[in-house]
Amino acid sequence: MISVFGHLNPDTDAITAALVYAHLLSRSGTPATAYRLGEPNQETAFVLRQAGMQAPELLPTLPAGSPVALVDHNEAAQSAPNLADLDVRYVVDHHKLGDLTTAQPAYLRFEPLGCTATLLLKLHREAGLSVEPTDARLLLSAVLSDTLEFRSPTTTDADREAAAFLAPIAGVDDVTAYAMQMFAAKSDLGDTPAERLLKMDYKEFTFGAQQWGLGVIETTNPGYVFGRQAELIAAMQAEKVASGLGGILLSVVDILGETNRTLIVSGAEAEVVKGAFGVEAEGQVADLGQLISRKKQIVPALEAYFSK
Amino acid sequence: MISVFGHLNPDTDAITAALVYAHLLSRSGTPATAYRLGEPNQETAFVLRQAGMQAPELLPTLPAGSPVALVDHNEAAQSAPNLADLDVRYVVDHHKLGDLTTAQPAYLRFEPLGCTATLLLKLHREAGLSVEPTDARLLLSAVLSDTLEFRSPTTTDADREAAAFLAPIAGVDDVTAYAMQMFAAKSDLGDTPAERLLKMDYKEFTFGAQQWGLGVIETTNPGYVFGRQAELIAAMQAEKVASGLGGILLSVVDILGETNRTLIVSGAEAEVVKGAFGVEAEGQVADLGQLISRKKQIVPALEAYFSK
Ligand SMILES: [Mn+2]
Numbered sequence: 001m002i003s004v005f006g007h008l009n010p011d012t013d014a015i016t017a018a019l020v021y022a023h024l025l026s027r028s029g030t031p032a033t034a035y036r037l038g039e040p041n042q043e044t045a046f047v048l049r050q051a052g053m054q055a056p057e058l059l060p061t062l063p064a065g066s067p068v069a070l071v072d073h074n075e076a077a078q079s080a081p082n083l084a085d086l087d088v089r090y091v092v093d094h095h096k097l098g099d100l101t102t103a104q105p106a107y108l109r110f111e112p113l114g115c116t117a118t119l120l121l122k123l124h125r126e127a128g129l130s131v132e133p134t135d136a137r138l139l140l141s142a143v144l145s146d147t148l149e150f151r152s153p154t155t156t157d158a159d160r161e162a163a164a165f166l167a168p169i170a171g172v173d174d175v176t177a178y179a180m181q182m183f184a185a186k187s188d189l190g191d192t193p194a195e196r197l198l199k200m201d202y203k204e205f206t207f208g209a210q211q212w213g214l215g216v217i218e219t220t221n222p223g224y225v226f227g228r229q230a231e232l233i234a235a236m237q238a239e240k241v242a243s244g245l246g247g248i249l250l251s252v253v254d255i256l257g258e259t260n261r262t263l264i265v266s267g268a269e270a271e272v273v274k275g276a277f278g279v280e281a282e283g284q285v286a287d288l289g290q291l292i293s294r295k296k297q298i299v300p301a302l303e304a305y306f307s308k
Numbered sequence: 309m310i311s312v313f314g315h316l317n318p319d320t321d322a323i324t325a326a327l328v329y330a331h332l333l334s335r336s337g338t339p340a341t342a343y344r345l346g347e348p349n350q351e352t353a354f355v356l357r358q359a360g361m362q363a364p365e366l367l368p369t370l371p372a373g374s375p376v377a378l379v380d381h382n383e384a385a386q387s388a389p390n391l392a393d394l395d396v397r398y399v400v401d402h403h404k405l406g407d408l409t410t411a412q413p414a415y416l417r418f419e420p421l422g423c424t425a426t427l428l429l430k431l432h433r434e435a436g437l438s439v440e441p442t443d444a445r446l447l448l449s450a451v452l453s454d455t456l457e458f459r460s461p462t463t464t465d466a467d468r469e470a471a472a473f474l475a476p477i478a479g480v481d482d483v484t485a486y487a488m489q490m491f492a493a494k495s496d497l498g499d500t501p502a503e504r505l506l507k508m509d510y511k512e513f514t515f516g517a518q519q520w521g522l523g524v525i526e527t528t529n530p531g532y533v534f535g536r537q538a539e540l541i542a543a544m545q546a547e548k549v550a551s552g553l554g555g556i557l558l559s560v561v562d563i564l565g566e567t568n569r570t571l572i573v574s575g576a577e578a579e580v581v582k583g584a585f586g587v588e589a590e591g592q593v594a595d596l597g598q599l600i601s602r603k604k605q606i607v608p609a610l611e612a613y614f615s616k
C-alpha cells in the first residue's frame with residue numbers, strides 16, 4: 001500500500017492532490033491511501049464539504065522503507081519528518097526540484113504548471129481514465145486555489161484549459177461565483193489564533209547559509225488581517241526564535257486587488273526586503289505591490305539576493 | 309535554443325536519447341540541439357551508421373544560465389562540468405534521482421524503465437507525434453543496448469513493447485540478428501587503448517565517504533578482454549590514484565552468457581566485494597555470477613554494504 005501525501009501546512013492543492021492521486025493509483029492497479037500532514041485550512045474544508053468528501057487522515061509515523069508518493073512538494077523540510085527513511089516511489093509536483101533523492105529509479109512527474117491538479121488531469125488522460133465528478137470538483141478547486149482564479153503569474157494555458165474541462169464534470173456552472181465562495185471561506189478567519197494564521201500556508205526555505213520562514217495569507221479581506229497585525233508579528237517573532245531563522249515574512253495577498261503587503265519583524269528583514277525587492281518597509285509592513293506568487297516571484301528574488 | 313545531452317562516457321542510450329529528444333522538442337515548438345559529452349563507443353558508431361546519422365557535436369562550454377535538457381542521467385558527476393551554472397529545464401531519465409536541483413519549476417520525467425528510449429517513445433505518443441524511421445532506428449537500438457536485448461533485469465514489459473512497436477518503423481525485420489550485429493560491433497575492441505576500454509562505460513558513485521569508479525565492458529567476446537587483463541588493471545590502478553578513489557571495479561559482462569566477471573586492483577576492493585556480494589576474488593578477478601546490471605544490482609549492493 002502506497003501512502004500519498006502533500007506538504008506540511010497543507011493548502012487545497014496539497015490535500016486534493018493526495019486524494020485524487022491515491023484514487024488514480026488505486027484505479028491503475030497500485031493500491032494507495034491519501035494522508036495529510038496538517039489541518040485543512042478553511043478554504044479546503046469548504047471544498048471538501050462541497051465535494052462531499054472527508055479530509056484524509058493525518059499521516060501516521062511510517063516504518064522505515066515504507067513506499068510513498070509525494071504530491072505538491074518534494075523538499076524534506078516540507079514533508080514527513082522521516083522522509084529520508086521512506087521509499088519514494090512516485091512524485092507529482094509543480095515546484096522546483098530541491099533536495100529530493102531516491103534510492104531506486106522512481107516515477108517522477110514535474111511540470112512548470114500553476115498547480116498539481118492540472119498535472120493530475122493530464123495523468124488521467126494518459127491512463128485513458130475518465131475523471132469522476134468528485135475528483136473533478138477537487139481538481140477544479142485546486143486549480144482555482146493555487147492560481148487565485150487565474151490571477152497568479154504562475155497560471156498557464158494548461159491550467160485554464162483544465163478548469164474549463166473540469167467545471168462541467170464537477171457540476172460547477174459558474175466558476176467565478178464558486179471561486180468567490182472558496183475565497184470567502186478562506187478569508188473567514190474568525191478567531192483563528194495568530195500562530196495558526198501564520199502557519200496556515202507557511203514554508204521554510206534555505207537561502208545561502210540562512211533558513212527563512214515564508215508565510216502567505218491569501219484573503220479577500222486584508223483589513224481583517226492588518227487589524228491583527230500586532231498579534232501576528234508577535235507570533236512571527238516567536239517562530240523566528242524557536243526555529244533559529246535568519247528571517248521571517250508573512251505576505252498578506254489581497255486576492256481581488258492582486259497586491260501583496262508583507263509583514264516583517266525586524267531590521268534584518270527590512271534590509272533583505274530592500275535589497276531583494278528595492279522596497280523600503282514602513283514600520284513593519286513592506287508593500288511588495290503585485291508580487292503575489294511566493295514560488296515564482298518572492299522566493300526567486302530572495303534566492304538571487306542571497307546568492308550575490 | 310535548448311542544449312540536450314546525455315552522460316559522460318556516453319553509451320548508445322545517452323547519444324540516441326539526445327538526438328531523438330532534441331528532435332522531439334524541436335517538432336513540439338521548442339528549438340533544441342543535441343550534443344554529446346564524449347566519444348561514441350563502437351556500438352553507437354555502428355548504430356549511427358545504420359541510421360545514416362552523424363554523431364552530435366561535442367558539448368561546448370555553455371555560458372552560465374544556458375537552458376539545457378538532460379537525458380539518460382541526472383547527477384552532476386556524470387554531466388557537463390559547469391552543470392551547477394546551467395538552467396536545467398528538462399530531464400528525461402530512468403536512473404535514481406541523485407543530487408539534481410532546479411532553480412525554477414522544470415519539466416522532469418523519470419520512470420523506472422530499462423532505457424530512456426522507451427520513455428521517449430511514450431513522449432511521442434503523448435504529444436500525438438509519429439516516430440520517424442530514423443528516430444525509430446535510434447530508439448530501437450537504445451532499447452536493445454541498455455537491456456542487452458531484454459537480458460538485463462532492468463528490462464520491463466514497456467521496453468519489450470517499445471522494441472516490438474519500433475522495429476517495423478525502423479525497417480528492422482530480424483531484431484535478434486540486428487542486436488547480434490550491435491553486440492559484435494561493441495565487442496570489436498581491436499587495439500583500443502586500455503584507458504579507453506576502462507572509460508567506455510564508466511561512472512563514479514559516492515558510497516558513504518568514499519568515491520568509487522565502476523566500469524562495465526559488455527561483450528560477446530570476454531576472452532579478448534581477459535587477454536588484456538594486466539593492461540586493464542594497470543589502467544584501473546592509475547585512474548584510482550589520479551582520481552583519489554576509494555575503489556575501482558571493471559565488470560566484464562558476457563552478454564550472451566549473461567555473466568559478470570569483475571576485475572579488481574587490490575585488497576581494498578576484494579574486501580568490499582566479499583562483504584557486498586559474498587564473493588571471494590581469485591587473484592584480481594571476482595566472479596559476480598549473474599549480476600549483470602550496474603544500476604539494479606551492483607550499485608544497490610555496494611550502497612547497502614557502505615551504509616551498514
Ligand atoms: Mn500546489
Ligand SMILES: [Mn+2]
Pocket residue numbers: 321322380402422423424454
Ligand atoms: Mn540508459
